[in-house]
Amino acid sequence: MTTDRVTRRLAAILAIDMVGYSRHMEADETGTISRQRTHRQELIDPILHEHHGRIVKTTGDGLLVEFVSVVDALESAVRIQRAIAKAEASLPKERRMQYRAGINLGDIVIDGDDIFGDGVNLAARLEGLADPGGISITASVFEQVVGKLDLAFDDMGEREVKNIRKPVRVYQVRLEIMPENRSASPRGVPEASGKPSIAVLPFQDMSPEMDHEYFADGIAEDIITELSRNHAFFVTARNSSFTYKGKAVDVKKTAGELGVRYLLEGSVRKGGKRIRITAQLIDAATSNHVWAERYDRELNDIFAVQDEITASIVGVVAPELIGAEMQRARRALCASSEIRRSGA
Structure with missing residues (x-):
């Protein structure tokens, strides 16, 4: 048969x-x-x-x-x-x-x-x-x-x-060519406009007692607020980025779902009267770290520390983000020029 x-x-x-x-x-x-x-x-x-x-x-x-x-x-x-x-x-x-x-x-x-x-x-x-x-x-x-x-x-x-x-x-x-009456994104992400875009993910509380979640959330929320004041790039709203709280994050997938190119993530760890905050700016297209830093502080005034760390991170991330975009644009221009020369 x-x-x-x-x-x-x-x-x-x-x-x-x-x-x-x-x-x-x-x-x-x-x-x-x-x-x-x-x-x-x-x-x-x-x-x-x-x-x-x-x-x-x-x-x-x-x-x-x-x-x-x-x-x-x-x-x-x-x-x-x-x-x-x-x-x-x-x-x-x-x-x-x-x-x-x-x-x-x-x-x-x-x-x-x-x-x-x-x-x-x-x-x-x-x-x-x-x-x-x-x-x-x-x-x-x-x-x-x-x-x-x-x-x-x-x-x-x-x-x-x-x-x-x-x-x-x-x-x-x-796509930038989509009609004005297209259905809105469920996450409310702004339409693409050529501006660099970033999402600040919830900072992880890695303290042994796991009792500084409110501080970790406060840091991330303040960074979102301060970055949003810069009109040179888009910042994903807290309601969207905080849906990833407590979840394992795949950088490329998360960035695609949020409609951004860059992710800022970090962690908070307390030991005795000291606290350590880490932060990393990641280019999701390559998964490379654009910038990373660690901050160690005495936890005498929690709000003062929160304000200081927020200002420090925002003060570095904004120019780093713009600089990364400029480098990406230069690479694209060089690649385009090389293609034109090879085709000539």
Whole structure:
């Protein structure tokens, strides 16, 4: 007895679809087809080719694309959305073409040049959950890309998806091209604007008696308040960052969930009449420490110590944060110049 063996593989699947295709066709069939063809030839297909995407199938208004790399899948989707937005920007809003995109990383079934399975179906369902001009991804995609690309994400929670048995955790990529009426982030994180962003996590009480939690919380809260006075960067609200209190923190994942690039974390430890406070500023994209310091103080006046330590930390973190961003910008500029020289 013989049975046909099903061929499977793990792949990143991008589903992309035009918003309001029927409306555009009804208003201007010839013009819609022409602009869509231009989008494909000049923007979409070259970007997919550059990121090694294989177009599996096309419909009148969409594409299904397979990638070996999930980073390539997301980066190509981001570039496509930005390129389309730029190309359509000069047109009246009602005439602009927009696309929704969904990306899933999952097991797929291979049949010749075609692909099937829940991994494919979920990508198509995610596309429908995205805002016009937006990108929705699954948790499996988020876990692989967070910290690898200079992007922020909004956790949209678990969603019921048609024909998928279990609820699916969905994230939306935060893009500056998103419409003004897009749904707000559940955590209330400010929209990306090019400013560096930081979250101050709750400081850990590492005292033997664990009786200085109020002091640790006070330090973190005061740092948030003082950093927020500096309009050169965004500071995540206390209500968002304090949801991680008492939890083991994965730097890249936490930064992605909060939509920031930098994390400030620390600890408090008391011994006798002395107290030790440590603080570390971390670049979540690389997991490298930008700055770290230890403060030892006599605990005679707890509020005076709290004020002094807060002022010391803020006084160092603000310029360190700006300096780190300047160095990152220089590296990006050097890399861009090198690419241009090598392509010349």
